[in-house]
Amino acid sequence: MDAINGTSATSATLTIGDQSWELPIRQGTIGPEVVDIGKLYGQTGLFTYDPGFTSTASCESSITYIDGDEGVLLYRGYPIEQLAESGDFLETCYLLLYGELPTAAQKADFDYRVTRHTMVHEQMSRFFHGFRRDAHPMAVLVASVGALSAFYHDSIDIADPQQRMIASIRMIAKIPTLAAMAYKYSIGQPFVYPKNDLDYASNFLRMCFSVPCEDYKVNPILSRAIDRIFILHADHEQNASTSTVRLAGSSGANPFACIAAGIACLWGPAHGGANEAALKMLGEIGSVERIPEYIKRAKDKNDPFRLMGFGHRVYKNYDPRAKIMQKTCHEVLGELGIKDDPLLDIAVELERIALQDEYFVERKLYPNIDFYSGITLRALGFPTSMFTVLFALARTVGWIGQWKEMIEDPGQRIGRPRQLYTGAPQRDYVPIARRK
Ligand code: SDX
DSSP states (O other): OOOOSSSOOOEEEEEETTEEEEEEEEOOSSSOOEEOOTTHHHHHSOOOOOTTOTTOOOOOOSSEEEETTTTEEEETTEEHHHHHHHOOHHHHHHHHHHSSOOOHHHHHHHHHHHHTTOOOOTHHHHHHTTSOTTSOHHHHHHHHHHHHHHHHGGGOOTTSHHHHHHHHHHHHHHHHHHHHHHHHHHTTOOOOOOOTTSOHHHHHHHHHHOOTTSOOOOOHHHHHHHHHHHHHHSOOSSOHHHHHHHHHHTTTOOHHHHHHHHHHHHTSTTTTTHHHHHHHHHHHHOSGGGHHHHHHHHHOTTOOOOOTTBOOSSOSSOOHHHHHHHHHHHHHHHHTTOOOOHHHHHHHHHHHHHTTSHHHHHTTOOBOTHHHHHHHHHHTTOOGGGHHHHHHHHHHHHHHHHHHHHHTOTTOOOOOOOOOOOSOOOOOOOOGGGOO
8 A cells, every 4th residue: 555544545556476456545525534445355356355444444334433542533524522512302202313403493393203202012022021030131122122023014115215214213212112011021010101292301301200100200300311311422424333223224124123133233332232231340440459350360361351341443542422421420419419439439440540550551441331320321320231221222313313314325236354264174064874
């Protein structure tokens, strides 16, 4: 390659033996350029090899930009810090879906449209009763979102832009209702219907925490906090679950089935399951005195233990979302009068020690969004089993926005990666009588 990192080179030269090929270099608006290898196999008979996709751009997108070295996160060009500070979650949803911040009239219309899709089909409540009460809420959410396909499969012509937008609105509107139903079912309480006179975050808190026998008053500080937490989790470029949604969608699958696939992928502890795992880890550490023992384990290659909520494939600096999450954590604990949360004390001390330790500094391992979210969500009243459900709730807009962008890409084709085959060469069948 005759130039890297942002010079104006227009192609890269691949030379193997006495043969050379020119591979086009493409520039985006900001961030790394790409070497287009779309024709490489046809020209050379070679595949590229990049398990984990550490150096692979899987698509072109204009939704979210991350600069991992600088700790920058932009949604449609707007810094996450400004969106989290000034807007609300449905404004971010509009921005991610349409590409621009809404005017007051557009925002009012969007809020109205989302609010009037928050109910789910009444038969959906019977679907939940097939689960044991102790089923993990993520298992219930994967299933119930997939089941939306059964209710809307025939009313989604994904080739029709209008129907794609309706499916997007339906998904954003119904995911809080299904998430709250998964929680209520797990604690044996009756489902609570959405109320159209409440904002998105307040509606969700009421569907989770109100009971028929008394009035429920939404605490505006807490609903603002959960609304901001949703903004922080809304989208994050081509992460594992978003790539799952894109790959599922590339076959033309129903958008609800694609979102269910994204939820399944998010559940893993290396991804969205890390918030639940991080809180469990803080509980297992148990005291500030035991932190050195766990730091040692995290550095021990023979020990599978890792610091949950630490490290990131892209961020080699502090995850900007983690800073806002830490601030929100203090706000929520303050509003609830929780003076000293022992787990928060452990988290703050663990961060302080890790960020001074050469192992973490050398590998640029910083707290990520999951490090403080668990403490905040627990203080808000959610059990750890609901933490990844809340992550999925917020990320649904990112998934559906990326799905829509993929479907609307004129160059869109089914995703079908190849492999480096290291299995047996061709050999003939041996009848069982002759096998040794
Ligand atoms: C999310 O992709 C996204 O954008 C995801 C996300 C989103 O919004 O969608 O940001 C949400 O998933 C955040 C990440 C949540 N996961 C965790 O907190 C789990 C703990 N973190 C690690 O499992 C890990 O850091 C990953 C999975 C997040 C990243 O893994 P990578 O990029 O494959 O990095 P790696 O495993 O190659 O680690 C590089 C080195 C290794 O050491 P060496 O082999 O170089 O000696 O860093 C070490 C790792 O052992 N390392 C850790 C560590 N994370 C990485 N060591 C101890 N504790 C950790 N947490």
